[in-house]
Amino acid sequence: MSQEARQTDETYEEFLDHVQTYNYVGDAAGVLGWDQQVTMPEEGTPARSKQSSALSTLRHDLLTDDDLAAWLDELDDLDGERGAVVREVGRAHERASAVPEDLVKRISEASSNALPVWEGAKADADFSQFEETLEELVQLRREYAEAIDPDRDPYEVLFENFEPYIDIETAEEILTELREELPDLIDAVAESDVEPADPFEGEYDPDRQEDLVREALDTLGYDWDRGRLDTAAHPFSTGTQFDARVTTRFSPEDPMGAVGSTIHEFGHASYTLGLPDEHYGTPLGDSRDMTVHESQSRLWENHVGRSLPFWRLFTSAVEDHLGVDTSPRALYEHSNEVYDDNLIRVEADELTYHMHIIVRFEIERDLIRGDLDVSEVPGVWNDKYEEYLGVRPENDAEGCLQDIHWSHGNFGYFPTYSLGSVLASQLFAAAERELGDLDDDIESGEFDRLYGWLNENVHEHGCRYTTPDLIREATGEEFTADYFLDYATEKYGDLYDL
Amino acid sequence: MSQEARQTDETYEEFLDHVQTYNYVGDAAGVLGWDQQVTMPEEGTPARSKQSSALSTLRHDLLTDDDLAAWLDELDDLDGERGAVVREVGRAHERASAVPEDLVKRISEASSNALPVWEGAKADADFSQFEETLEELVQLRREYAEAIDPDRDPYEVLFENFEPYIDIETAEEILTELREELPDLIDAVAESDVEPADPFEGEYDPDRQEDLVREALDTLGYDWDRGRLDTAAHPFSTGTQFDARVTTRFSPEDPMGAVGSTIHEFGHASYTLGLPDEHYGTPLGDSRDMTVHESQSRLWENHVGRSLPFWRLFTSAVEDHLGVDTSPRALYEHSNEVYDDNLIRVEADELTYHMHIIVRFEIERDLIRGDLDVSEVPGVWNDKYEEYLGVRPENDAEGCLQDIHWSHGNFGYFPTYSLGSVLASQLFAAAERELGDLDDDIESGEFDRLYGWLNENVHEHGCRYTTPDLIREATGEEFTADYFLDYATEKYGDLYDL
Numbered sequence: 001m002s003q004e005a006r007q008t009d010e011t012y013e014e015f016l017d018h019v020q021t022y023n024y025v026g027d028a029a030g031v032l033g034w035d036q037q038v039t040m041p042e043e044g045t046p047a048r049s050k051q052s053s054a055l056s057t058l059r060h061d062l063l064t065d066d067d068l069a070a071w072l073d074e075l076d077d078l079d080g081e082r083g084a085v086v087r088e089v090g091r092a093h094e095r096a097s098a099v100p101e102d103l104v105k106r107i108s109e110a111s112s113n114a115l116p117v118w119e120g121a122k123a124d125a126d127f128s129q130f131e132e133t134l135e136e137l138v139q140l141r142r143e144y145a146e147a148i149d150p151d152r153d154p155y156e157v158l159f160e161n162f163e164p165y166i167d168i169e170t171a172e173e174i175l176t177e178l179r180e181e182l183p184d185l186i187d188a189v190a191e192s193d194v195e196p197a198d199p200f201e202g203e204y205d206p207d208r209q210e211d212l213v214r215e216a217l218d219t220l221g222y223d224w225d226r227g228r229l230d231t232a233a234h235p236f237s238t239g240t241q242f243d244a245r246v247t248t249r250f251s252p253e254d255p256m257g258a259v260g261s262t263i264h265e266f267g268h269a270s271y272t273l274g275l276p277d278e279h280y281g282t283p284l285g286d287s288r289d290m291t292v293h294e295s296q297s298r299l300w301e302n303h304v305g306r307s308l309p310f311w312r313l314f315t316s317a318v319e320d321h322l323g324v325d326t327s328p329r330a331l332y333e334h335s336n337e338v339y340d341d342n343l344i345r346v347e348a349d350e351l352t353y354h355m356h357i358i359v360r361f362e363i364e365r366d367l368i369r370g371d372l373d374v375s376e377v378p379g380v381w382n383d384k385y386e387e388y389l390g391v392r393p394e395n396d397a398e399g400c401l402q403d404i405h406w407s408h409g410n411f412g413y414f415p416t417y418s419l420g421s422v423l424a425s426q427l428f429a430a431a432e433r434e435l436g437d438l439d440d441d442i443e444s445g446e447f448d449r450l451y452g453w454l455n456e457n458v459h460e461h462g463c464r465y466t467t468p469d470l471i472r473e474a475t476g477e478e479f480t481a482d483y484f485l486d487y488a489t490e491k492y493g494d495l496y497d498l
Numbered sequence: 499m500s501q502e503a504r505q506t507d508e509t510y511e512e513f514l515d516h517v518q519t520y521n522y523v524g525d526a527a528g529v530l531g532w533d534q535q536v537t538m539p540e541e542g543t544p545a546r547s548k549q550s551s552a553l554s555t556l557r558h559d560l561l562t563d564d565d566l567a568a569w570l571d572e573l574d575d576l577d578g579e580r581g582a583v584v585r586e587v588g589r590a591h592e593r594a595s596a597v598p599e600d601l602v603k604r605i606s607e608a609s610s611n612a613l614p615v616w617e618g619a620k621a622d623a624d625f626s627q628f629e630e631t632l633e634e635l636v637q638l639r640r641e642y643a644e645a646i647d648p649d650r651d652p653y654e655v656l657f658e659n660f661e662p663y664i665d666i667e668t669a670e671e672i673l674t675e676l677r678e679e680l681p682d683l684i685d686a687v688a689e690s691d692v693e694p695a696d697p698f699e700g701e702y703d704p705d706r707q708e709d710l711v712r713e714a715l716d717t718l719g720y721d722w723d724r725g726r727l728d729t730a731a732h733p734f735s736t737g738t739q740f741d742a743r744v745t746t747r748f749s750p751e752d753p754m755g756a757v758g759s760t761i762h763e764f765g766h767a768s769y770t771l772g773l774p775d776e777h778y779g780t781p782l783g784d785s786r787d788m789t790v791h792e793s794q795s796r797l798w799e800n801h802v803g804r805s806l807p808f809w810r811l812f813t814s815a816v817e818d819h820l821g822v823d824t825s826p827r828a829l830y831e832h833s834n835e836v837y838d839d840n841l842i843r844v845e846a847d848e849l850t851y852h853m854h855i856i857v858r859f860e861i862e863r864d865l866i867r868g869d870l871d872v873s874e875v876p877g878v879w880n881d882k883y884e885e886y887l888g889v890r891p892e893n894d895a896e897g898c899l900q901d902i903h904w905s906h907g908n909f910g911y912f913p914t915y916s917l918g919s920v921l922a923s924q925l926f927a928a929a930e931r932e933l934g935d936l937d938d939d940i941e942s943g944e945f946d947r948l949y950g951w952l953n954e955n956v957h958e959h960g961c962r963y964t965t966p967d968l969i970r971e972a973t974g975e976e977f978t979a980d981y982f983l984d985y986a987t988e989k990y991g992d993l994y995d996l
Contacts, residue, residue, distance in 0.1 A: 020548070020552075021552045021555065021556075024548045024549045024551075024552035024553075025549070025552050025553065025556070027545065027549050028526060028527075028530055028549040028550075028552065028553055029526075031529065031530055031533055031549070032526055032529055032530075035529055035533060039537065039726065040741060041722065041723055041724050041725055041726055041741050041743075042723050043721075043723045043724045043740055043741070044724065044738075044740045044741030045740070046740055046775070046778070047525065047738045047739070047740035047741055047778055048740075048741070050518070050522045050778070050779060051522045051523070051525050051526040051529070052526075053522075054518075054519045054522035054523050054526065055522075055523065055526055057519065058519075058523070058556055223541075224539065225539055225540050225541045226539050226541045226542065227539055228537065228539055240542075240545045241545070242541055242542045242543070242544055242545035242546075243538060243539050243541070243542030243545055243546070245539075277544070280544070280545055280548070281548060
C-alpha cells in the first residue's frame with residue numbers, strides 16, 4: 001500500500017469515527033423521541049425539551065465541525081462505498097454549515113411555539129389564530145432556503161431536506177400525472193353501483209384489537225427480538241437495525257384502521273431492520289430518504305395488507321379476535337373502500353390520498369415561492385378540495401388545519417407521501433417480474449421471497465446509491481407513475497366493477 | 499453594578515449554560531439506561547452500547563473542556579448558591595481531567611467485558627472464572643485513584659466517587675460502631691422465642707401484586723404525572739424532578755418483597771421529584787450523593803413502610819388485592835422478620851443488612867489498598883460471614899459473586915448503603931423532634947408534614963450544601979449512628995420481646 005493510500009485510510013477512519021458519533025447521538029435522540037411519545041409521564045416535557053435540544057446542538061456542532069470539513073476536502077475523490085459515505089456526509093455538512101446558527105435557533109423556537117398555537121386553532125376550527133404563526137414559519141423557511149442557495153427555487157431547496165436526490169421536476173411530473181389521471185378513476189368509482197361490504201358494526205375492544213394487530217405482525221414476520229409494539233397518539237416507527245419499533249392506535253369503531261396503520265409502520269420497520277448491521281452508524285447502514293422509506297411502508301400496507309390474497313390468509317384472525325363472521329372478499333372490499341366525501345388525508349383510500357397530497361403540495365409550494373399569501377390559505381384549500389375531490393370543508397379544522405406538518409415548520413415533506421406510494425408500485429412490479437406472481441406467497445403467509453427481494457434490492461444498500469440510482473438498480477427503469485396507475489386501475493376496476 | 503460584577507455575571511451565564519448542556523446530556527443518557535432495562539428489545543444492545551458510549555464521550559469532553567477550566571478559574575471566589583455550583587462542577591472537572599482518557603476507556607471496556615464473565619461465573623458458582631477479571635478491575639481502579647491523587651489512600655479516593663464529602667474516617671467510625679453494636683442485638687433476636695407471623699402461603703399473581711404496589715404508591719402520594727411504574731430485573735429509579743420513574747419486580751412466593759422494594763424506589767423518586775424545578779440542569783437542581791439518596795429510600799422503606807402505623811393503614815389493601823386474612827401486627831412482624839441464616843444482602847432485614855455491607859466494605863478496601871489478594875476473596879468472604887453473621891456460604895454464587903457492583907468496576911459504593919440507612923434514622927428523628935410523633939400521620943395516610951419537612955430540609959437544597967453541612971442544617975448535629983442504634987434497639991425489642 002502506498003504512503004498516500006495509507007494516509008487516506010487513516011483519515012477515513014478518523015472521519016468515520018466522527019460520523020458514527022454524530023449518528024449515535026442522533027439515534028439517542030430518537031430514543032428520547034420515542035419515549036416522549038410512548039412512555040414519558042405528561043409533565044416530563046420541560047426537561048425532555050432541554051435534553052433533546054442539547055443533543056440537537058451537539059449534533060449540529062459535530063456536523064459543522066472544522067475537522068470534518070478538512071476530512072471531507074481530503075477525501076473528496078474516494079469512490080465506491082467510501083465515496084458514498086463522503087457524498088452523504090458532505091451533503092449534510094454543507095447544508096448545516098450554510099445556515100446561520102441564529103436562524104437554526106429561531107426556526108427551532110418558532111416551531112416549538114407554533115405547536116400549541118396550531119393545536120388551539122385546530123380545536124377552535126379557526127385559522128385566523130394560526131395565521132401569524134404560519135406567516136412567521138414560512139418566512140423563516142424562505143430565509144433558510146436562501147441561506148442554502150439564494151439562486152434556486154426555495155421550495156426545491158426545502159424539498160431536498162426530505163428527498164435530496166429526486167429532482168423537483170421529476171416530482172412535479174409524477175404529481176401532475178396523478179392529478180391528471182386519477183380523477184377519472186375516482187369519478188368512475190363514485191358512479192359505480194357497487195356497495196363495498198362492511199362487516200363491522202358497533203365498537204371493538206382495544207385489547208382484542210391489540211391481539212389482532214400483534215397477530216398481523218407475527219404473520220408478516222416482525223422480529224420481536226428487535227422490535228416492539230406500543231400505542232401512540234400519532235402512530236410512527238423509529239429506531240435502528242437493532243431495535244426498530246412500531247406504534248399504533250385503536251379506534252373502537254374502526255378496527256381495520258389499526259390493522260392498516262400497524263402494517264404501514266411494519267413496512268417502515270422492515271426497511272430499518274433490513275439495513276446492514278455491520279454499517280450501523282454510517283450512511284451505508286442508514287435508510288435512504290422519505291420517498292424510499294414511504295415506499296416500504298406503502299408496499300406492505302397496500303400491495304400486501306390491502307390485497308385479496310392477504311385477506312384469504314388473515315380473515316380467520318379477524319373473525320377469531322373480533323368475533324365477527326365475514327369473508328376475505330368482504331374484508332378486501334372494506335379495506336379498500338373509497339369514501340368520496342372524505343376530507344381527512346389520513347383516512348383516505350389509495351386513490352383519493354394523492355389528491356389530498358396534491359392540494360398540500362400546491363399550496364406549500366406557492367407559499368414558499370411567494371406566490372400565495374398566508375391569509376389566502378383557507379380559501380384556496382377549500383377551493384382545491386372542491387375542484388379535485390368534489391367536497392368542501394365546512395371549517396378549518398377539517399380543512400387546512402388538519403395536518404401537523406406546517407406547524408413543525410416542515411414544507412416540502414408532503415410530496416414524498418405520494419412519491420413513496422408510486423415507488424411502492426414500481427418496486428412491487430419489479431419484484432413480481434423477477435419472482436413471478438406473489439399472490440400465492442401472500443395467501444400462504446410466505447413472505448421470505450418478497451422480503452428477500454426488497455432486502456437485496458433496497459434495504460441492504462443503505463445510502464450506497466442515490467434514490468434515482470437505487471430505483472434504476474432495483475427496477476432497471478427510471479422512476480415512473482405508470483405502475484401505480486396500472487395497479488390502481490386494475491385493483492379498483494375489480495373492486496368497483498369498472 | 500460594577501464593571502467587574504457585570505463581567506462575572508456574564509462569565510457565570512456562559513459557564514452555567516455549558517454546565518446545563520453537560521447535565522442535559524447526562525439525563526438523556528439516563529433515559530437510554532431506563533429504556534435499556536425496561537423497554538428495549540433484547541437484541542438492541544449493540545446499538546444502545548454505542549449510543550450510550552457516544553453520550554459518555556461527549557460528556558467527558560464537555561467536562562474537561564478548556565473553556566470550562568478557564569471559567570472555573572475566573573469564578574473561583576463566588577459564594578452562596580453560585581459558589582456551590584462552582585464547587586460542584588469544579589470538583590467533577592478536576593476528577594475528570596486528572597484521569598487519562600486512555601484509562602477511562604480501558605476501565606469502560608474492562609467493565610463491559612466483565613459483566614458476562616461475572617454472570618457466567620455466578621451461574622456456575624465458580625469464582626475462579628471471575629478471578630482474573632476482578633484482578634484487572636482492581637488494578638485499573640488503583641491506577642485511576644493514583645491518577646486523581648497519588649498521595650492519598652486509593653480506597654478513600656474511590657469512595658469519594660460515591661460520597662465526596664463524608665470523609666472516610668467518619669464512614670469507618672460509623673461502620674465500626676455498627677459492627678460492634680449490632681451483633682448483640684442480632685444474637686438476642688436469634689435467641690428470642692418469638693416466631694414472627696407469616697400470613698402468606700403459596701403463590702400470588704404478579705398482576706394482583708402490581709395492583710397492590712400501585713395502591714402503595716397512591717397511598718404515599720407518588721405523582722403519576724411525573725412518574726411511572728414498570729418492572730425490571732433489578733429494581734431501580736431514575737430521572738429528574740420532571741420525570742422520576744420507579745421499577746419493581748414480583749416474586750410469586752414473596753408479595754411483600756415487591757411492596758418493600760417499590761417503597762424503597764419511591765423514596766429515591768420522592769427526593770428527585772422534590773428537587774427545585776427552576777434549577778433543573780444545575781447542581782442546585784440535582785440530588786446530593788449516594789448517602790443522602792439512600793437515606794431517602796431507606797426512610798420511606800423502613801421508617802414508614804416497615805412501621806406498625808403503616809400496616810394499620812395498608813393491611814386492608816393487602817387483604818383486598820391478595821385475598822389473605824391477616825392483621826397489621828402480623829404484617830409488621832412479617833416485614834421485619836430477621837432471618838439469621840440468610841446469605842443474600844438484598845434479602846436482608848434492617849439489622850443484618852449492615853453486616854453484609856461491612857463484609858464487602860472490608861474486602862474491597864483491602865483489595866484496593868493492596869492488603870488482600872484477589873485469589874483470597876472467596877475464603878475471606880466466607881470467614882467473615884461466619885464471623886459476623888454465623889453462616890457460611892456453600893458456594894461462591896451465594897457468596898462473593900452475589901453482587902454486580904465489582905463487575906461494574908465500582909469499589910467504594912457499598913458503604914453508602916449503610917451510611918444511608920443510618921442517616922435515614924437521624925433525619926427521621928430530627929423530623930419527629932420538630933413535628934412531634936409521626937405515627938398518627940402515617941396511620942391516617944397523611945404524609946404531607948413528613949414530606950414537607952424532608953423537602954424543606956433535604957430535597958429543595960439540591961447540592962447547595964455539602965453532605966455534612968446538609969446533615970448539620972437539617973438535624974442540628976453531626977452525622978451519627980446513635981439514632982439508628984436507638985431505633986433498631988427499640989423496634990426489634992418490641993418485635994422480639996427483648
